[in-house]
Amino acid sequence: MSLLLENRFRDLPPDKAIDTNLFLESVSHIPSFFDCLGSNVFSIIKSDINGNIQKIRGVYLKDPAKYVTLQDIVEAEREAHSAEWPKVGATLALMWLKRGLRFIQVLLQSLADGEMDENNPNHIRVNVTKAYEQALKKYHGWVVQKIFNVALHAAPYKSNFLKALSKGEEVKEEDCLANVRQFLGNYTATVDAIYDMYTNLNAELDYTV
Amino acid sequence: MSLLLENRFRDLPPDKAIDTNLFLESVSHIPSFFDCLGSNVFSIIKSDINGNIQKIRGVYLKDPAKYVTLQDIVEAEREAHSAEWPKVGATLALMWLKRGLRFIQVLLQSLADGEMDENNPNHIRVNVTKAYEQALKKYHGWVVQKIFNVALHAAPYKSNFLKALSKGEEVKEEDCLANVRQFLGNYTATVDAIYDMYTNLNAELDYTV
């Protein structure tokens, strides 16, 4: 479980503001999550998420003192690019990144909750499908949705997935899931806070790709 | 047809050596070819090819005087990274880039040759499938092959594709195809020369993704 444990997300402050620098540090370990899925088909998704993170970091590094929190960035871009905003810059990158983060969150939560296909207890397809439906499906046109259905067949067995999450160590399923639950605490709170921010700032879009 | 005409590839010298700088200039217009396919599903492929070009340019810019031709780069990398070569650096990027270039070449050639599905004369699926089989299929595992089959349904109609190639201008199909044939001359010679170089230097790999 080292992969996730080493990269715990931080406690949020009472006002739920997310420190940009700490967020970028924690989230930079997320793309390697997709390596746990085994097939290099998923390296495409890894690059997409990596691109989101680089886009946000690029904006942050231009003026770290100005962009202390993620909300500082989104608000500054609303000022600077009022015509295209929110389909622009780090605002767009974070809009998509949060969906990928939500996908991972729902997938891990569903596994931690013991949801499974009784006929195929070692498959994670029900969990992946639930995560996809909650986080991404409505933003995908029918071609990408069909591609998801094909890619689903490249999903690993649960045992292999949990082993990969544990960096290849043989950890008991229950121990691994206990660690997942611990990880999910601050992670879920952070993802929720980003979603709330997009709602509050009216920054969410629902176009499909 | 401006898209292609504006960015003709150069004549090759008698020894078929490809000037790195001129190649990078010509090829930098290729990713926008994928916009002609209409669906933003193909933006994934555009990024992959863009990444190849950036990788090669990155190496070139480190020492333009040393890397005058593409072969100079591949040979220098063989020296510098003998253990991993050819699965490394610009050698790997050009290995994949040439397959994308071949895909485009076979697709355009097939259209220029008038190959078509008599029952669906305005479809380009037979042409796209031929290009895929000749350029890419053997380097793709079954999941990516199935994804190709899904993506094929997002291929545009021939009339729309030719219009997009002509930058949205209403050009007669025959005029557009005449321009395609002109473009294909130096383009095909360049792609062939890269393939020959990979064969001669024993730099080709056939792993699948």
Ligand SMILES: CCCCCCCCCCCCC/C=C/[C@@H](O)[C@H](CO[C@@H]1O[C@H](CO)[C@H](O)[C@H](OS(=O)(=O)O)[C@H]1O)NC(=O)CCCCCCCCCCC
């Ligand atoms: C040769 C044969 C192949 C032929 C063609 C193949 C084409 C394949 C296409 C498949 C789609 C792959 C997934 C990527 C989809 C991406 O298109 C979307 C939107 O991507 C966003 O787009 C924005 C502009 O609209 C900006 O560019 C964002 O970039 S910006 O930073 O510049 O602002 C970018 O992230 N991201 C997404 O949907 C996010 C996906 C997140 C993770 C999903 C997990 C799923 C796991 C599934 C497990 C079973």
Ligand SMILES: CCCCCCCCCCCCC/C=C/[C@@H](O)[C@H](CO[C@@H]1O[C@H](CO)[C@H](O)[C@H](OS(=O)(=O)O)[C@H]1O)NC(=O)CCCCCCCCCCC
């Ligand atoms: C959320 C739901 C989605 C779930 C998951 C979706 C996953 C989608 C996966 C679809 C595959 C998309 C095509 C991209 C495939 C790429 O994987 C390959 C290899 O790509 C190479 O890999 C190397 C390492 O092995 C280096 O990284 C190269 O990078 S390096 O520069 O770093 O060295 C890189 O180009 N390129 C290719 O196969 C090239 C493709 C070229 C063009 C193809 C035209 C086809 C047009 C079809 C028209 C109908």
